Amino acid sequence: MSMPANPITRRLALPGWSVLRFSLTLVAAALLAAAIATGVLVVFWIGIPVAVAVFLAIRVWANAQRRVIGEQLGVHIPVPYRERPKRARLDQQALLLIREAATWRDVAWLAIDATLGFVVNLLYLGVFGVAVYYLVQPLLLVTLFHTAPNPSVNDFGFYDFDTPAKTLFLVPLALAAGVAWWRWGELFLRWYSHLGVLLLGPTAKAVLTARVSELRQSRDLTVDYAAAELRRIERDLHDGAQGRIAALSLTLGMAEELLHQNRPDQAAGLVAEARQTCSDVLDEIRQLVRGIHPPVLADRGFTGALQAMALDHPLPVSVVDRLGDKLPAPLEAAAYFATNEVLANITKHAEAAQVQVIVTHERGLLRIEVRDDGRGGATVAPGGGLDGVARRLAAFDGTLDVDSPEGGPTTVTMAIPAFHAGPAGDDNERPSGR
Structure with missing residues (x-):
């Protein structure tokens, strides 16, 4: 599922995304509690497999966050983890996870999302809920709840809006909440999502390291390809043009001997053959050059x-x-x-x-x-x-x-x-x- 490109449909879809993000904050709170408990247990041997399981669960949660935030912002958040050896012992895997900077960035975002993320999404959904609730409440009191014995649901202490007519006075509050939600709600969520991109994405050092690795591989491939091309050119010259030029030299030598023997007619035939060979060699060289850089x-x-x-x-x-x-x-x-x-x-x-x-x-x-x-x-x-x-x-x-x-x-x-x-x-x- 991706965020709609149209601004209107995107704003209308945001409450559903916020509910999804809100549910992820609840998962974050549970994982944060598990991580704290694991920190206590890790001094015992039993805490090591628990720590590995918790850290891997946090990575699954973080990858879900990367997908959701990436779809919301329309960006790609690369996974910053290094590849772990598959046959490493459990304590070695735990040590690798603990030493990796991306793990602690995930934990930092976990703590932020379990607290600030909970507040951000609850506030966004609360403003949206106030706007919708107080806009439709007069209609609900007239239709569905008109026979209820005590329909009062708006006791503000100083005044009780307990009739459909009285609830109309709350419509301006709903409109103000709706305008605030429509105007600033998306900006509010995008600000929070950009904060997630900073922590969930790879660091500048990690990006630079990956880039250097890609360039090294690209250089190696280029060197191998250039060497293969040189071998091909050498083979084509050896098997084609070089052999024909050697044959041309022999033909001209035979023609020279025939001229010394006063046999010009036979020598002329060999010269004609040599001229045709020269033409063929030129065609082969042109084909070879065309393979290096086409004249066209x-x-x-x-x-x-x-x-x-x-x-x-x-x-x-x-x-x-x-x-x-x-x-x-x-x-x-x-x-x-x-x-x-x-x-x-x-x-x-x-x-x-x-x-x-x-x-x-x-x-x-x-x-x-x-x-x-x-x-x-x-x-x-x-x-x-x-x-x-x-x-x-x-x-x-x-x-x-x-x-x-x-x-x-x-x-x-x-x-x-x-x-x-x-x-x-x-x-x-x-x-x-x-």
């Missing part, structure tokens, strides 16, 4: 390269470009090859009838969506084509997301942080296809 990228830019790719593809491919500006050359090459690999994967496995490529660039993020109407079931399997795309994008801190239910359709989304390099021309919003 330099000549026509990323949009033109995608359109040329669409025209050469065996399936009908339409390209919708909303790029706007030119991108840095290394990023263009990475995005071009990644898109080409995805299209090749579709040709091999998808059994699709048509493909659409949508390119957008918003808020410093290049997004390429490749959609096909094939049979679906695509996954990022280790060693597969999509895994290679993910590794290529990782070098630029990019991500790959695959939405491919069985039966299709499939949407592969590639997102790469990017900045503009300059004007790209007038090729925006221009569909092209085969």
